[in-house]
Amino acid sequence: MNSQLDEAVAVLKRGGLVAFPTETVYGLGADAGNPAAIGKLYAAKGRPADHPVIVHVAGTANLNEWAREISPVARRLAQRFWPGPLTLILKRAPGVSDAITGGQDTVGLRIPSHPVAHALLEKFGGGIAAPSANRFGRVSATLAEHVRREFGAAVDFVFDGGECDVGIESTIVDVTGAAPVLLRPGHITARDIEQAAGIALAAPTAHSPRAPGTLAAHYAPATPLLVMEGDLLLELAATLTRQGKRVAVLARSALQPVLAGVVWIAAPQEAPQYAHDLYANLRTLDSAGCDALLVEELPQGPDWAAVNDRLLRAAAGARPSSTA
Ligand code: TXA
Ligand code: MG
Numbered sequence: 001m002n003s004q005l006d007e008a009v010a011v012l013k014r015g016g017l018v019a020f021p022t023e024t025v026y027g028l029g030a031d032a033g034n035p036a037a038i039g040k041l042y043a044a045k046g047r048p049a050d051h052p053v054i055v056h057v058a059g060t061a062n063l064n065e066w067a068r069e070i071s072p073v074a075r076r077l078a079q080r081f082w083p084g085p086l087t088l089i090l091k092r093a094p095g096v097s098d099a100i101t102g103g104q105d106t107v108g109l110r111i112p113s114h115p116v117a118h119a120l121l122e123k124f125g126g127g128i129a130a131p132s133a134n135r136f137g138r139v140s141a142t143l144a145e146h147v148r149r150e151f152g153a154a155v156d157f158v159f160d161g162g163e164c165d166v167g168i169e170s171t172i173v174d175v176t177g178a179a180p181v182l183l184r185p186g187h188i189t190a191r192d193i194e195q196a197a198g199i200a201l202a203a204p205t206a207h208s209p210r211a212p213g214t215l216a217a218h219y220a221p222a223t224p225l226l227v228m229e230g231d232l233l234l235e236l237a238a239t240l241t242r243q244g245k246r247v248a249v250l251a252r253s254a255l256q257p258v259l260a261g262v263v264w265i266a267a268p269q270e271a272p273q274y275a276h277d278l279y280a281n282l283r284t285l286d287s288a289g290c291d292a293l294l295v296e297e298l299p300q301g302p303d304w305a306a307v308n309d310r311l312l313r314a315a316a317g318a319r320p321s322s323t324a
Contacts, residue, residue: 001116004159009123011157012037017044019133019147020120021161022112024085024170024186025140025279026147027056027130028155029120038099038129044154047136052102053129054087054110054170058121066107066127068093073197074175080196083113085166085187089174089209100129106176106209116161132169137218137317139286142167142279167276168306174209181208185306187275219279219310220317221286223248223293227315233294237262240292248285251296263288267296271303278307282314 008018015037018029028045030037032055042049055066060078063070067090070078074088092107101107112118121128132140133147133155141147144160171186173193179202182190194200228236230253237247241261248263252274256264265281268274285293295311298304 001119001161005116005119005123008120008157008159012124012128015040016156017041017154018120018128018157018159019141019144019151019155020117020130020159021114021144021164022056022085022117022130023114023164024112024166024168025142025164026133026144027117027128028133028147028151029056029128029130031124032056032100032127032129033097035097035099038097041129041131042099044151045131045134045136047131049099050102051136052104052106052108053100053131054108055096055100055127056110056112056117056121056130057127058118058125059111063109064093066093066096066109067091069176071175073180073199076197077173077175077180077193078111081188081192082111083118084111085113085170086110087170087172087184089172089176089183091176104209106174108172110170114161114164116159120159137220139219139221139279139282139314140169142276146279146283163276163280165276166272167278167280168310171306174204176209177202177207181205183208185309187272187306189302189305191302217317218313219282220314221282221293223286223290225282225293225295225311225315227295227297227311229297233296236292237294245291246289248288248290248293249296250281250285250293252298253296263290271307274298275307278310 011018030041069091087108087110089106134140142164144158166187171188172184174181181204240247241259246261252267
């Protein structure tokens with residue numbers, strides 16, 4: 001890992017883009033202190049300039065470089081979940097560039113636990129701005145190979161650290177107000193946050209920071225994606241294949257029918273494993289050249305909230321004409 005580490009740090013220092021693994025998904029990293037590098041990052045992702053990026057840091061030692069007015073609730077959450085798959089939205093410190101915050105008065109911070117991400121941050125020494133390593137609005141990457149395929153030469157270096165454990169992006173909590181607000185559900189659940197914070201989550205208000213990654217259309221494959229109940233899914237798959245269409249299916253139940261023209265993935269039963277495999281499964285099914293991607297509806301409830309959130313947005317975004 002040492003030669004990859006040296007090269008990654010050198011690329012970051014000269015303002016280049018480095019994709020690297022975190023415990024959630026791969027990040028597309030740039031020196032958070034270098035606005036030109038951040039500009040490259042936005043260009044590579046095709047991301048609008050007013051969508052802020054998360055700053056990743058190695059530890060809490062230099063938090064004040066990035067954030068101000070860190071509340072007791074924020075400290076409790078940081079203490080309990082960092083390093084780990086949690087992003088805190090804090091008031092930004094003076095000097096943090098608009099290029100990172102999208103012009104907002106807040107900054108998203110995360111201390112990742114993945115050994116590669118951690119080593120990279122330690123060795124680099126500064127903050128690394130890193131959105132998920134996918135083109136804007138598309139499916140996130142959980143393998144180095146996903147990143148290479150998606151970006152090619154637009155990324156200067158891809159640090160291959162194997163597959164990501166969690167598989168979906170970090171939980172995002174806004175801790176700038178009196179009560180924390182959940183902006184994006186993740187592996188760390190709403191219940192986990194409330195327990196650690198010692199205070200109930202508040203609903204987002206008009207004053208809550210915008211989290212544009214929570215756009216209705218996001219995480220989308222190119223194949224039209226529909227989420228539906230199992231029996232309906234079987235009926236539709238049968239109808240479509242009768243019409244000569246090819247159908248991709250992501251289902252949890254063992255109801256796989258014998259149908260020609262169906263590409264079927266049996267997804268794990270438990271939410272964490274389902275999340276771990278989700279983006280790789282969506283990418284596999286998306287590349288199968290099918291006319292539709294049918295996903296079996298999942299249970300409701302807190303354990304499935306993050307995965308349901310991603311699937312709803314993937315369904316909303318999977319339109320050939322989508323600009324999200
Ligand atoms: O797990 C993750 O969070 C991954 C890994 C690489 O750390 N990163 C990630 O970044 O998912 P991204 O850019 O794909 O999603 C971050 C979300 C975006 O929706 C962005 O709008 C929101 O965080 N965000 C970042 N800074 C923010 C801020 N200051 N206020 C509100 N939302 C913010
Ligand atoms: Mg993203």
